[in-house]
Amino acid sequence: MRKKIPDSKVIEQTLGERKLVLASNRGPIQFERGKDGKREWRRGAGGLITALDSILKATKAYWIASAMTEEDSQVAKNQKLLGLPEDDPFYWIYLLDIPPDKYDQYYNEISNDLLWFLNHHLFDVANEPTFGSQFRKAWDNGYVAVNKQFAQTIAALTKGDDDPVIMIQDYHLYLVGGFLRQLKRDAVLFHFVHVPWCSPDYFRILPTDVRQAILESLLTLDIVGFHSRRYVRNFILCCQDLLGCRIDLRHGKVYYRDRVVLVKAYPISIGVEETRKMLEIPEVSEGIEKLSEITDKYKLILRVDRAELSKNLIRGFEAFAMLLDTHPELLGTLKFLAYAYPSREYLKKYSDYRRAIEEKVAEINSKYGNSQWQPIDLQIDDNYYRSIAALSRFDVLLTNPVFDGMNLVAKEASVLNSRDGVIVLSENAGAYEELRDGVLGINPFDLEDTAKKLYQALTMTPLERGLRATRLKEIVKRNDVLKWLRHQLRDIEKVSKT
């Protein structure tokens, strides 16, 4: 086996003297005022932060993000770079102070209620979206303004650096690249999109000038990255249809004005070691201990997601009910644990969805359960350690999103699980492209398919479970988050030379 080059080395080799800048809506840490009145910070959750944070060590990179908490805003008002960790910093944070009403327009109205829905095909198009004057205000005063603020900040921070490498993250910041290109002609600009990219037919839903602005901004960059080849193709076809670009699907190139833009899939992953180490956290061990009350008696079907429209919880429960219908011998022998993080409940569609989830679970529990045994245990709250514990102990993991950018839970589960648990995975999760040989793939709209695969997973021979689990661990190990970054850096190096 080839000796692995340490993370920091890879980055140093690529960057040389050049400055690395990261931009994302949410930063890696959040500040709070402690009980003693002192400022404290804690690491944020979420796959992206875990991934990026773990590889920024020793880069001396700048990470630009929005202030999220009140204390963040206080920090932001100082307009200073903050080294992390404070005593021996290896990268620096810069927080942007954005007024709440502007942030609401940028983050809620445009990023989450529009672009997230668009990217995940979540609109009921006969009735939504409708672009009127409220949208226009949110776009101009919110999204465009905040994106410009990000770009101006990055330009100011890299003043004097000739050709910094700037890595812009996700759907909140589609316009940063375009503004930045005007200010930093020679920078290497890379945008990574962490959500799916939809087909041109669906992308056309956006107002003409808005969709053009987004595509034109992304096409002033050097590289645009996605999780999967499906999204790459969709993006390239959008450029052809909506800007009339010459394209090269085979080589992932879009020709726009005087530029050639590389469009490519870099499937994000997890830090395998960092993930495994989470099992050593006391709260996780306690969680595993507590779970044994269930796992000693029952087979454990698990799901862990946000209570989010795209995650498809209701069809998951309906498929489980179909499983109980078709295989009554399973009654009383298994337990479906559903851990759902509350999500965007200020939106009616989401609070309605949460209510529908709860009603569906109550209906199934009352139909199939009894005083001794309830088939589903639904917990809608935020308990990260409990989720990690459960991921290490499931017999079957159900991850059935209607559409999903990557779905890192499937990769975390592959690494964490110690019982040769079987993963039943939607073919519309980005992770499916990589994991297909180890998981049981399903069409997430198809209850029969889902129920059958759950049954297949529950009744699989130990030999096959073991083979699949091993295969999954190998795939994820081979394609860990460092490889994700390495591939990006390698391509950044290539485009820098040309």
Add this chain to the structure above:
Amino acid sequence: MRKKIPDSKVIEQTLGERKLVLASNRGPIQFERGKDGKREWRRGAGGLITALDSILKATKAYWIASAMTEEDSQVAKNQKLLGLPEDDPFYWIYLLDIPPDKYDQYYNEISNDLLWFLNHHLFDVANEPTFGSQFRKAWDNGYVAVNKQFAQTIAALTKGDDDPVIMIQDYHLYLVGGFLRQLKRDAVLFHFVHVPWCSPDYFRILPTDVRQAILESLLTLDIVGFHSRRYVRNFILCCQDLLGCRIDLRHGKVYYRDRVVLVKAYPISIGVEETRKMLEIPEVSEGIEKLSEITDKYKLILRVDRAELSKNLIRGFEAFAMLLDTHPELLGTLKFLAYAYPSREYLKKYSDYRRAIEEKVAEINSKYGNSQWQPIDLQIDDNYYRSIAALSRFDVLLTNPVFDGMNLVAKEASVLNSRDGVIVLSENAGAYEELRDGVLGINPFDLEDTAKKLYQALTMTPLERGLRATRLKEIVKRNDVLKWLRHQLRDIEKVSKT
């Protein structure tokens, strides 16, 4: 100008001795029992029937369709070909008698509630569709069974004909080709799809075996035709993604097993002369006369569509309200006539939509109208002649579907209108590809865009109105329905020779 070859000649040249067979769910005529107890028939409405009926003259073709009325079923039970017209027939009808419950599964549950929604992107995917046992029954006992019945009937009727040309129409009959190929190895099989075809991401919503069955059936044919190049590309990409086919996007070819299938756009059109002649119908003249009460006093904005989710009536009215808001000088000077044919009201989504349309109109009329003047006149009923009359007299036609296969109304309007009326047309209507140089294109989700284009249309100089109207008439005349058929026949001839 080149002398036009008569329709019948074109068809004869292509077909020679070969039998032409048409298959569609709805046939060109329906039988009823008259008041005197005698059997009567009347021609059906709808663009497809008008188009095909007008070009079948002198072909001696067979047209296979479902029995729709009770009297149709009586006719169907005789299992006989019926010549039309009865005294000197130039083509023959054969009606299939399908039991009502089976027809309901095939037509309502699968064709309209599933495939129509799919093709037009109408699902609220977080909540629908869900494929369970009811779907499976409707698919197997309804859609598959009826498609097989069509295929077997066609095979029986063409027994002895070596290489008939069989033209299968639309989304109700996707599986006919596959069944028929097993029975008629040497037939030339052509399927024409009259609705949009969606992207692979969206087509994947269908259960795995169902989407495969549809694609595999269509790929046993010689030619698959669509209205626009967008749909052609979507279909070809579906074949690549879901069947792993080798494809050739540039030449519209899909390689599947031992076949090469031609996939091509043939934009359907209208018979220009037949359409113009409708103005001579007394009921139409009366309608025009009656309309002058409005057109003498007001500018006339018109819409004519089914009250169908894809037609986007509510956003159309909202855009009109925005127009009145931004241009109060228009109050009292114009009238928005909305003629909507009732559609699928047995479905809750449609009856809800109708109610929402009525509420929106009431709201706008109460806000902007007064005792002398109401801005919108909404008529949800079925009055074909009144629509034709209005199409000849509008100042502005609003046709803003969210997604629409072709939209023949835009073409009919181009031919019928005698006042240089301006057409405001959704870029997601199939017709937009051809008519874009004559219409004002809109993003149908964008109220501001729609309101602006309505204003532009209302205030356009007579010179520009005239130029646009002339251009539209020329485009439609050049690409009439005969050309649609001629292109198909030319390609049928080509594939027959190879």
